[in-house]
Amino acid sequence: MVRSCTGKHTFTKATVVAALGGLVGAVLVLDFLWASVSSSSSSSSSTYSYTIWANHRSRLVVISNLTDPSQNKRADVKEKKQRVPEGLLNYTFADIVAPRLEWEEMAPAPVPRLDGSSVQIKNLLYVFSGYGTIDYVHSHVDVYNFTDKTWGGRFDTPKEMAHSHLGITTDGRYVYVISGQYGPQCRGPTARAFVLDTQTKKWQSFPPLPVPRYAPATQIWKGRLHVIGGSKENRHTPGKDHWSIAVKNGKALEKKWRTEVSIPRGGPHRACVAVENQLYVIGGQEGDFMPKPGSPIFKCSRRHEVVYGDVYMLDEKMKWKELPPMPKPDSHIECSWVLVNNSIIIVGGTTEKHPVTKRMILVGELFRFDLRSHKWYSDWKASLPCENYSGRFLGMDGCILRLDSGTEDPIIPNQGRSLEICGEPS
Template identity: 65%
Template sequence: MVRSPGKQKSTKLVILCVVLLGFGLIADYLWASSPHFASSSYLTNWVPADNSQSNVIIPKQEPHHADTKPPKIKADGVHDRTLSATFADLPAPELKWEKMANAPVPRLDGAAIQIKDLLYVFAGYGTIDLVHSHVDIYNFTANTWGRRFDMPKEMAHSHLGMVTDGRYIYVVTGQYGPQCRGPTARNFVLDTKTKQWRDLPPLPVPRYAPATQLWRGRLHVMGGSKENRHTPALEHWSLAVKDGKALEKEWRPEIPIPRGGPHRACVVVSDRLLIIGGQEGDFMAKPGSPIFKCSRRNEIVYDEVHMLDDEMKWKPLPPMPKPDSHIEFAWAIVNNSIVIAGGTTEKHPTTKKMVLVGEVFRFNLDTLTWSVIGKLPYRVKTTLVGFWNGWLYFTSGQRDRGPDDPAPKKVIADMWRTKLRLNS
């Protein structure tokens, strides 16, 4: 049989394509096996979206690669002096801080209540995998830490709402367990004289870090994060209480707060209820993680201040000097002013790391004006603050990496104080 010239050309073309493909595969194999490919910056710089270093609640600084120059850090702790002041330390006078005895354990996202010269310090993370379930007491008169006693086993370990009437401490909802575990709707009250605990009616639904205060005979619980730990909540409930007991069986719905979210200060002064700062969003449990491993999500930190008045309507007040969150127990009333120490502000736009706050803010309730009255020994969030006999104290929290790096690092047990004199 005689093949036609057209068929012979087609056959040769197919054979040629197969040979070229074979050469290509061999060349690709040799390239992939070479040292140049193995050290490619694409592989060494690629990080999965759920990388554990970026998903833990206590961030760890990632090492710089040899082929990547670290961003230049300026003396003011930011990467570029042209950035908004939100990411930089605000100008502030120096305060003389005195180091006191450390707390018995380090704490992050703990809670604190001051009654006269005693600071009751509750719960909190020791590490991301360890939470505390006890109360420590600091005596401001003696400047010593005293006895420890246990919390109820069913009580939350972090992100608590808490307030006192001067004897009884009301403890509301919060996160139960380490990492990013779920919240509980259980509520309790502590009699500080007898150290006895009682139950309170549970919230309609659990919350993380809601704003909590006693106002006009009622226990008010507002906002926080919803059950997934990230979605901001706007709900506002109240419960009539007296002498450590609930006078009602159920919580009453109230006017929702203007903006939801956790980690804000909530203060009652001169019969006014104020909510200050806070954020929308928070870490969430990684889907499918058996230990509820914390996974980073976007947060929006804000500077807003709102007041609930006699008309039961929320009214905006002058905003903070910079957005500030993680301040639910970082405040004290001093000479008709609200003093707030530390916190977190918006993440750095270049590094995307959390930026801690190192300033002490004052809100003058006579003039309704904010000012920056001093610097902390270092930037720190979730401080537990008290004021006694002219001294401003703070303990616990998570501090920065150093003067030139405002990202969070070490959970601390430090206790500091400074003499605070406020002009009217």
Template identity: 65%
Template sequence: MVRQASKSNQKSVRFVLICAGLLGFALLANFFWASSSHLSISSNWAPRYSRSPNLYIPPKNPISHKRPKDGSDRLLLSATFQDLVGPNLEWERMVAAPVPRLDGAAIQINNLFYVFAGYGTIDYVHSHVDIYNFTDNTWGGRFDMPKEMAHSHLGMVTDGRYVYVVSGQYGPQCRGPTARTFVLDTYSKHWQGDFPPLPIPRYAPATQLWRGRLHVMGGSQENRFTPGLEHWSIAVKNGKAIEKEWRTEIPIPRGGPHRACIVVDDRLFVIGGQEGDFMAKPGSPIFKCSRRNEVVFANVYMLDDEMKWKVLPPIPKPDSHIEFAWVVVNNSIVIVGGTTEKHPITKKMVLVGEVFQFNLDKLKWSVIGKLPFRVKTTLVGFWNGWLYFTSGQRDKGPDDPAPKKVIAEMWRTKLKFND
């Protein structure tokens, strides 16, 4: 009797172990299947290179979201939130800039591309200019900026010889702004510092030359967060102010920094931007940056002969950090990269990986290409059919649009427009 009971118990234990083993094997197989399925989805925008290590061949467009199998309207968002569909472009890697830059500035005069200032790291800012020659694709001609000049969040524009540098942030982290304005003579590399200062310091104000006047508007106020609505102008000629004071102009409809400001066919355009920005942590001796809520917008405004702000079709998605990320080609405005609204789940900053075209004849936006990676505060130029971009802060990878590495890379692609 005892032996029979013992044998029965052994059979029961063996049966339970076999069932547990089968269940574990099934769970393990399901895990590996799910993992491989996720990898096949998330890697479909991974960079691929041809035998030439400098030629980027873009893969298919990324999957930005999918619907659950139960047929509900709830969206399952992936980390590529808000990536828009666009044609592939072949990007060629060029010689990198001498230093990485974030929130730097750039001006193109003919075949020369002047790249100014910017963060190297959050604790270190550059105080010099590098020059890229589009004719022979080389960097050279470095020279220093004035010691009193801001290092990031600059307002900047050129008349083809003189570069006007307005306001901006002085120093690393989230230090305060300056109201100083400087003028660079690109022929002599001489700086002029006696230009009338801006009435109030500003971070990243929209800046342009229009009808003989230097226009400065928007940006962030002295606390780095509150949007500025003010709009000033001053008459200029040959790198000099021909008025003693700035004149108050019609306020911009929506304030804030990090927007593109462009003049085409005697019309002034202001595109994108944001309200709010990082602020200095209260009491921090180094003005350590502290995150605040930002609202990125897609608004496009225009001034023309009527001197009233007109609302134009918005950019395809909210876009900020694009003040030097544009060029004008064939009566179109081209915008490269930037930042958009935060990810709705992770709440992290989302970088932009698209190239946008605004056709000024049709007043119509389109996506004309994808970048080799998402990137903000790009510095953009155009020469002999090639669209170039350098510097900025790129994403963490194909599946994570949050910002990570500050770069010095230079890329170019043959620019092609939609009809």
């Protein structure tokens, strides 16, 4: 009821409650009508799909779930487990708006790979091991010649060397391979380490890591080989450990690894870049697939993962400093970076799992980190024709070469592809 008193209006509590009730009722009616329309649209759909709409101003994504009623009951049950109400999702799940770069497809890689590794030495790219399938791992190196754009010069790795999740770096001639996973599926890690002389293609043993790690950040900085983080022996727990050992010409100058200051946040699959007096560790994740308990083949089982875009810099005083994070969380980028014009370029990778399907989301962007301003840019980027999962990149003569590209699923690799773009970031 509204009462008039000296020309002014007042409201009773009952009126306010009634008004709110009416508003809620109207919302419920509209929601019911919308649900009816959605249901009708869904029943007429002949395919099962997820429609994603990105609101780039609000950095949110709306997902609409459309289902096919002709699917069998078993599929319906599985679908119900995956289904979430329509709503707003984090912008992580949509590509950032930016101009698309032109890509040229190159000679296909000799074999498909997942979780392999690579290093560039002059005009050659050395691609190491990795999964062929979840039940098969490679034990060889393929070499790509950037000059004539061909593959060749394949040779084997040591029998005792890890097959995936390697810690890897080079001084321009020698390649240091540290720890990693030995075998297919989700088998255990090895602490063994080796050095490759790329001129003679001969391998030598190297002091083993104090404890084994999966995919630790690895880089040579100020005359010492640094190994940082990775996943611990159970494959899931992030390690913060940091060791170093003096090296020169493919030899360890010390008998044991030295313990260094731990990184603030642990985990595997990070880019590790040395620039003059600073060491940068970029992106990564906490958690990973684990072997299924009791499985005789160490069958991989999904576990909770947190992908992040954290950036840490180690200075001359051996102190870690946290820098601005990447534009979106990014992992599997240990071999997906190049240095160009005072910038670190990160291409592809993986981000957080899709909230509906729980499948891995592949990153289609190119991110640039300005080493002078410590700012990230995504205005010069590549919308990859096939988003990258643990891809291989080579920088030379103002070009970035993407090799041995990935897949839509971490378990099932596609045939290897090679793509190239040329240009310089502004």
